[in-house]
Amino acid sequence: MPDQTPHRPVVDHRRGLFLAGAGMILISPDSLIIRLLQTAGIWEIAFYRSLFLGIGMTLLAAVTTGCGLAGLFRSLGRLGLLSAVLIALTNIGFVVAIGHTAVANLLVILATIPLFAGVFGWFLLGETVRPRTLAAMVMGLAGVVVIVSGSFGGGRLFGDAVALATAAGLGLNIVVLRKAPPTALIPAIAAGGLIGAVLSVGMVDFSAPSGRDMVFLAVAGLLHLPAAIGLFFAGTKYLPAAEVGLLTLIETVLGPLWVWLGVGERPPLRTFIGGGIIVAALATNALVALLRPANGRVRPTADPTSGD
Secondary structure, eight states: OOOOSOOHHHHHHHHHHHHHHHHHHHHTTHHHHHHHOSSOOHHHHHHHHHHHHHHHHHHHHHHHHOOOHHHHHHTTHHHHHHHHHHHHHHHHHHHHHHTTSOHHHHHHHHTTHHHHHHHHHHHHHOOOOOHHHHHHHHHHHHHHHHHHHTTTTTTOHHHHHHHHHHHHHHHHHHHHHHHSOGGGHHHHHHHHHHHHHHHHGGGOOTTSSOHHHHHHHHHIIIIIHHHHHHHHHHHHTTSOHHHHHHHTHHHHHHHHHHHHHHHOOOOOHHHHHHHHHHHHHHHHHHHHHHHSOTTSOOOSSOOTTOOO
16 A cells, blocks of 8 residues: 655645744734724833743743743844844834834735845845846835825825834844844844833833733733744744745735724725735745746746745
């Protein structure tokens, strides 16, 4: 009787899809959780979200690496520390942006992160930018222009600008983490949360958040975000970069939907149009990468463990 057990690469690929997909689905209500907070202001959210994320990821790092807080920072190295600072700044930027623009605007602008990573990879590491990726960058920029054009005079331009800066920072961090040791990822996220809390503490009104809001923030930072981030990055090690890029679009699609259903925040029409352009550009680029190997020939059976 022939062996019916799937080949190891197939099993790993399925495991990667399940873990990373579950992580993206789990993190997709993140914006809704912030919108549900009633008494905490932007800086209170930024501080407690960063603090609890730092504590949660420090606990996760202690379990996975066996090092305490002091060992955590010692294990970072220069690139890990740079990554932690970028995580701190972009975590604050995410909260500031969500306080000044529509959630849909924020999430579709954040969908340009892979495009920024491509630009920084070319500029800093000399990585080749393929013509299809360059075309996706141009389309992504066009989508952002459409979104931002709807914010003039509407009070959302500042939030859109912070969202774009946050996307750029996250794209740069992808390049930094590419050069850093793989073991630096979880410590960098943990340290980034703690650094973000330090950076925002001077702006916090500690009497503002209600007990209800503190429960939301604690659950999100200690459990929700570490679980989502842990699942996602555990899955990405089994998947090519193109598939990872596709899976990140789950939050782009589901995030605004949860906010629409939860608090009735309907995305502006131009966000639908611009977001459609960005998602189409990224999805097309990723699908072509999956179907075509580096030499341009279509591969009948893709190796799920290989990158683009």
